[in-house]
Amino acid sequence: MNTTIDETENPFFSNNKKGSEIKGKFIIGITQLAVLTIITVLFIILGIIIYEGREKFSWEFISSFPTNGMTEGGIFPALIGTFILVIVMSIAAVPFGTITAIYLTEYAKENSKFAAAVRFSVRTLAVVPSIIFGLFGLGFFIQFVGGGIDKAFSGGELHWGQPNILWASLTMALLTLPVIIVSVEEALKTIPRELREASLALGATKWQTIKNIVLPGSISGIMTGTILAVSRGAGEVAPILFTGAAYYLATLPGSLSDQFMNLGYHIYIMATQSSDVEKTMPIQFATTLVLLILTLSLNLVAVIIRSRIRRRVK
Amino acid sequence: MATHFEIELDNLKNVIQKIGVLAENQVGESVKALLSEPVGEGKEVKKNEEKIDKLDVKIDVICQTIFALQQPVASDLRFIMSAMQISNEIERIGDLAISIIKRAKNIKDKHDLIVKFNIADIARMVEVIMVKTNECFLTRDESTIGEIFILNNTVQNKSDDAIHDIINEMKSHSKTVVSGTNLVIVLKHLERVSEHCTNIAEYVHFMINAKIIKHEKFDGKKSEK
Amino acid sequence: MKDLKKDIKIEVNDLSLYYGEKKALNEISMVIPKNKVTALIGPSGCGKSTFLRCINRMNDLIPDVKITGSMLVEGVDIYDKNVDVVNIRKKIGMVFQKSNPFPKSIYENVAYGPKINGIKIKTELDEIVETSLRQAAIWDEVKDRLGDSAMGLSGGQQQRLCIARTLAVSPDIILMDEPASALDPISTSKIEELVHELKEQYTIIIVTHNMQQAARTSDYTAFFYLGQLIEIGKTNTIFTKPEQKQTEDYITGRFG
Numbered sequence: 001m002n003t004t005i006d007e008t009e010n011p012f013f014s015n016n017k018k019g020s021e022i023k024g025k026f027i028i029g030i031t032q033l034a035v036l037t038i039i040t041v042l043f044i045i046l047g048i049i050i051y052e053g054r055e056k057f058s059w060e061f062i063s064s065f066p067t068n069g070m071t072e073g074g075i076f077p078a079l080i081g082t083f084i085l086v087i088v089m090s091i092a093a094v095p096f097g098t099i100t101a102i103y104l105t106e107y108a109k110e111n112s113k114f115a116a117a118v119r120f121s122v123r124t125l126a127v128v129p130s131i132i133f134g135l136f137g138l139g140f141f142i143q144f145v146g147g148g149i150d151k152a153f154s155g156g157e158l159h160w161g162q163p164n165i166l167w168a169s170l171t172m173a174l175l176t177l178p179v180i181i182v183s184v185e186e187a188l189k190t191i192p193r194e195l196r197e198a199s200l201a202l203g204a205t206k207w208q209t210i211k212n213i214v215l216p217g218s219i220s221g222i223m224t225g226t227i228l229a230v231s232r233g234a235g236e237v238a239p240i241l242f243t244g245a246a247y248y249l250a251t252l253p254g255s256l257s258d259q260f261m262n263l264g265y266h267i268y269i270m271a272t273q274s275s276d277v278e279k280t281m282p283i284q285f286a287t288t289l290v291l292l293i294l295t296l297s298l299n300l301v302a303v304i305i306r307s308r309i310r311r312r313v314k
Numbered sequence: 315m316a317t318h319f320e321i322e323l324d325n326l327k328n329v330i331q332k333i334g335v336l337a338e339n340q341v342g343e344s345v346k347a348l349l350s351e352p353v354g355e356g357k358e359v360k361k362n363e364e365k366i367d368k369l370d371v372k373i374d375v376i377c378q379t380i381f382a383l384q385q386p387v388a389s390d391l392r393f394i395m396s397a398m399q400i401s402n403e404i405e406r407i408g409d410l411a412i413s414i415i416k417r418a419k420n421i422k423d424k425h426d427l428i429v430k431f432n433i434a435d436i437a438r439m440v441e442v443i444m445v446k447t448n449e450c451f452l453t454r455d456e457s458t459i460g461e462i463f464i465l466n467n468t469v470q471n472k473s474d475d476a477i478h479d480i481i482n483e484m485k486s487h488s489k490t491v492v493s494g495t496n497l498v499i500v501l502k503h504l505e506r507v508s509e510h511c512t513n514i515a516e517y518v519h520f521m522i523n524a525k526i527i528k529h530e531k532f533d534g535k536k537s538e539k
Numbered sequence: 540m541k542d543l544k545k546d547i548k549i550e551v552n553d554l555s556l557y558y559g560e561k562k563a564l565n566e567i568s569m570v571i572p573k574n575k576v577t578a579l580i581g582p583s584g585c586g587k588s589t590f591l592r593c594i595n596r597m598n599d600l601i602p603d604v605k606i607t608g609s610m611l612v613e614g615v616d617i618y619d620k621n622v623d624v625v626n627i628r629k630k631i632g633m634v635f636q637k638s639n640p641f642p643k644s645i646y647e648n649v650a651y652g653p654k655i656n657g658i659k660i661k662t663e664l665d666e667i668v669e670t671s672l673r674q675a676a677i678w679d680e681v682k683d684r685l686g687d688s689a690m691g692l693s694g695g696q697q698q699r700l701c702i703a704r705t706l707a708v709s710p711d712i713i714l715m716d717e718p719a720s721a722l723d724p725i726s727t728s729k730i731e732e733l734v735h736e737l738k739e740q741y742t743i744i745i746v747t748h749n750m751q752q753a754a755r756t757s758d759y760t761a762f763f764y765l766g767q768l769i770e771i772g773k774t775n776t777i778f779t780k781p782e783q784k785q786t787e788d789y790i791t792g793r794f795g
Contacts, residue, residue, distance in 0.1 A: 110602045194639040198701070201595060202652040202708055203629030212651070213641060317728070318735050319755070382778040383754040 049292065053285030061286055066248065075287050080252050081165070081245075081260035082294070086234050088169035088256070089176065094226050096173075097180030104181070105188040106210055126178035130238040137171030137243040138163075159257060166256040168244030175239055176229040183225020187218035220309040227302035231295045237264040247273075263291045319384055323393065326376050330397055330404075333369040334448040336362050337404045340411035341444045341507060345437045347418040348500060350425055359415065366408040373401040392524060396517040400451065403510045403517075407444070410503045410510075417500050421493045430483075431476045433497070439469050440504045447511040450518050462515045469508045473501050548573040548712065548742045549594065554608035556589060556598065563589050565766045566608065571759075576734055576743045578757035578774065580750055582789070585763040587746045591714050594744065595631040596624050612712070629656065632705035636717040638697035640689035640704070645672075645681050648689045648700055652708035667707050675703035676733050695726025702733065713737065715745040719752065731756045750790060754778050762786045 014020075064074035100118070108115030146161035160166075191214045199209040215222075237245075245265040253260045267287050274280045343359055377398045380386060386394055421427070428434055443465050450458040477498050484494040516527050549571035556564035564586050571577050579587040592598045593610060596617060609616045617627050629652075640648050649668045658664055668685070672678040677699040681692070689700055698718060705713060715734070719727040734743055734756050747753050753760050754774060761771040762785070770777065770786045781787045788794050 192639075194635065194637065195641060197597065197600070198635065198639045198641065198704075199651070200600070201597065201628055201633040201635075202655065202704065203625050203627075204652075204655045205625055208655055212655070217642060317732050378779060379775055383774065385751050385754070 046292075049285050049289050053282055053287075053289045056282040056286035057289055062290065065250075072283075075263065075266060075283075075290065077249060077252055078261040078263045078266045078287070079290065082234060082263045082291075084165055084253060084260060085169050085172060085240070085262060086230055088165065089172040089233050090226070090230050092170055092173035093177050093180055093229070097177050097226075097229075098184050098222060100177075101181045101184035101188060102210060105185050106206065106214065122178045122181050125174070126182070130175055130236055131241075133171050133175045134239040134241050134243055136174070137167055137239060141167040141170055142243060163242060163244040163246075163259055164257045165244050165253050165260045168240045168260070171239045171243045172233045172236065175236060176233045179229040179232065180226050183229065184218075184222050187221020187225060188214055190221060191217045220306045223309070224302045224306050227298055227305070231298035231302075234298065235264050235291060235295055237262070237268055240265060263287055263294070267291070322376075322380060322384070323390065326373070326380070326394075326397055329369060329373055329376065330400060331448070331452065333366055333373070333401060333404050334451060336366050336369070337407045337411070338444050338448055340366070340408050341441060344411040344414035344418070345441050347415045348437055349428065349434055359412070363408055363412055366405055370401050370405040374398060389521070392521045396521045399517050400514050403513050407507050407510050410507050414500050414503045417496050417503075421496045421500070427480075427483075427490070427493060427497055431479050431497075432472070433476060433501070436469060436472050436476065436501065436504060439465060439472075440508050443469065443508050443511045447514050450515055454518060454522055456519070456522060459515045459519055463512055466508045466512045470505060473505050477501055546573045547571070548613065550611040552609045552611070554590075554593065554606065554610055556586075556593060557605040557607075558601070559603045563766050564593070567768045569761060569768055569771050571742065571744060573742050574738055574740075575758040576738050576745060576756055577759040577761060578753035579744065579746045579761050579763060580748070580753045580789075581763035581769075582794075583748065584765075586766040587761075587763045588716055590763065591716055591744060591746050592633075594712070594714055595628050595633055597633065599624060629708050630710050631712045631714060632708065632710035633714045633716065634698070634701055634705055634718045637721055638694065638701045640692070640697050640700050642688065642690055644686045645689050645692070645700060646685040649703050649707050652704060656708065671703040671707040672700075674706050674737070675699045676729065676736075677703060693726075695722050695729060698722060698726070698730060699733070702730075706737075710741065712742045712744065715743065717746055717748060720748065727752070762789060764789070 061074045062079060063076050065076055067073035100122075104115060104118060108118075142161060142163060146167065149160045150158055195213050195217070196209055199213045200206070204212070240262060244259050245262045246259040247261070247265070247269045249259060249261055267284055270280045270284050270287070271277070340359065340362055377394050380394055384390075443462060446458055446462050446465070449455070450462060480494045480498055480501075484491045513528075520526055547570045551567055551569050551571075553566045553568055554564060555562060555566050567590060579591060581587050589598065593606065594612075594617075598604050598606065606618060610618060612627075612631070615622070641651065643651075646668055649671050650664045653664055653667050658667070669678065669682075672681060677696060680696060681687075681700075689697065692700060698721075702713075702718075719730045722730065731752065734745065737743060738758075745753075745757065757774045759771065760774045760777045762769045762777070762781075762783075764785060770781060770783045772782070777786065778790060781790060
């Protein structure tokens with residue numbers, strides 16, 4: 001078709017159309033390459049873990065105790081220990097973190113120095129290396145608080161002043177606290193100001209507004225944030241190194257003052273201090289697989305809860 | 315359910331109807347006075363005159379309020395514009411009726427003159443025009459507009475003829491000059507009443523068709539417009 | 540405006556508002572009559588919305604705000620230290636510019652206020668919900684789907700729902716901040732008609748940037764400019780023969 005429009009004169013036609021097209025395609029290409037790389041690496045890691053751990057991975061593995069100097073058997077106590085740790089940690093961290101986030105978002109005045117101090121502390125805590133939490137747990141919880149309890153109630157007899165699941169959980173709680181606070185804060189902020197105003201204009205108090213409008217509306221964000229924080233805690237090892245994790249226990253922990261086994265810690269010990277590293281390789285990989293599945297399931301639960309709540313609200 | 319604006323428009327329509335009926339009554343009384351029929355109390359006529367004046371002012375105020383507060387458009391706008399004008403015309407009709415009544419009292423031997431010059435026909439026709447005009451505003455019926463114009467033409471022609479005859483009579487019988495002159499004035503008043511009615515009909519036409527036909531010559535074809 | 544003594548709902552005396560150092564409202568004095576619609580008009584930034592929000596103390600939510608002067612509602616200064624702001628807001632309701640229904644069901648939206656006030660019995664709540672929705676002229680449209688989410692309603696319906704929600708707590712005064720500015724003409728006229736019906740029971744104060752809307756719906760109109768009250772009077776008078784030249788200039792579109 002013959003066109004009578006002079007392409008170089010008409011402003012609708014661009015002069016460097018080809019140039020910007022190539023640039024665009026180039027950028028798309030690079031991002032696609034990056035995504036591909038990430039996915040490939042992820043699959044390689046998963047692949048290795050699954051491949052190496054496949055022979056050991058079974059129901060028996062999950063449900064039985066380790067035997068023969070940790071070179072055979074299962075990881076049941078480590079699994080249970082991890083569960084208990086996660087539960088106690090959540091009970092300690094989630095309510096406290098949620099209340100702090102509510103204070104920061106809803107009650108704190110804009111130029112309040114106290115709120116600014118709280119925020120600063122939270123942000124700082126978030127970047128503290130996890131081993132430092134472990135040291136803090138040892139020095140504060142075990143020696144100071146635990147030792148103090150022992151002196152006061154059992155005349156110096158060592159009971160609480162030593163590593164156990166309670167102190168380990170509280171230490172982990174401190175670790176995940178900043179993450180919980182930040183995600184709850186973010187969730188609360190998604191509730192638009194207009195809804196709060198509407199509630200207040202009807203004669204509701206601030207707390208009634210928070211309880212009836214803000215919290216229900218942000219519950220999905222709160223749940224997601226807390227579950228993600230918790231799943232991070234399930235995998236951390238450094239804070240529990242000297243606050244309560246043990247390499248081998250014949251029995252499951254019976255009370256909060258007992259020590260416990262832990263999946264992450266188990267993998268670490270087996271990889272570095274086991275009597276026969278070669279033989280325990282499959283166990284290591286299988287344990288890793290279990291830990292991965294645990295973490296991924298927690299994330300999946302978070303996603304499902306969030307989408308269910310979203311559907312209900314609509 | 316009508317909005318409060320629609321209620322206000324209805325209210326205005328009712329007030330115009332009211333003033334129209336009052337004017338119709340006044341015209342009726344004036345014709346009765348002219349044709350020597352028993353007339354009502356003079357007080358009644360005076361009271362009605364005052365009512366007409368008051369309603370005219372009221373209509374102006376209502377229209378101003380509606381313009382300022384409701385910003386009427388389209389047919390509502392034409393209605394309000396017409397309402398003010400129609401009220402004006404009706405008020406003039408009321409004034410003319412009073413004038414006719416006053417004059418009619420001063421005409422001696424009017425019964426003979428009336429019969430001689432067929433004045434009763436003209437007077438009755440004007441009454442009919444008045445009734446039709448009120449009807450026309452009420453029903454917004456276009457065919458009535460045409461009828462009003464046709465009747466007006468007849469009245470104008472007959473009145474011209476009658477005046478011509480009266481003048482001839484006055485030329486030959488000087489005793490009849492006073493009565494004759496008064497009668498001519500009364501006839502002129504009747505003509506004016508009829509013209510005001512056609513003006514009202516023009517405003518009704520404007521309300522319906524958004525076309526202003528003021529000052530156009532009627533040649534028997536207006537009823538088709 | 541002075542011969543209203545018995546019928547005054549709100550009396551404002553020298554009310555000034557400061558955002559930090561900036562004076563946003565300059566010694567406003569006026570009376571708002573009972574059971575009438577008073578419109579507040581003026582160009583953008585003239586302070587009419589700020590003034591409206593003073594009436595139910597919503598400006599308290601803004602940090603760094605200072606208010607001097609007094610605002611008496613039926614004789615009681617709502618800025619008195621001993622006054623409970625929560626109770627004020629139960630008596631003085633507000634409808635906002637952009638409708639803001641809660642992400643709950645239609646029923647729950649309207650029942651929110653009564654529930655907050657302690658009404659728990661379902662039959663009582665049902666009755667309040669129905670009455671309020673009827674008063675807001677939306678009952679017929681939603682009576683079969685009270686359990687549906689309020690977010691599924693159209694803009695005009697949402698705004699009427701917000702009005703029903705406000706009515707449910709039985710206020711005396713209803714404040715409306717440009718309630719129809721985000722709506723199409725038909726929804727707007729429904730809201731205007733609703734305002735006309737509601738004034739028999741409530742005192743209504745409505746902020747609008749649409750002068751014709753103020754002319755159509757209100758009994759009294761107050762003209763604000765740069766934080767000051769220029770003129771207040773019967774709407775009929777303001778729109779036919781205003782006293783102040785500024786008012787006339789604004790209304791005729793000569794400025795602002």
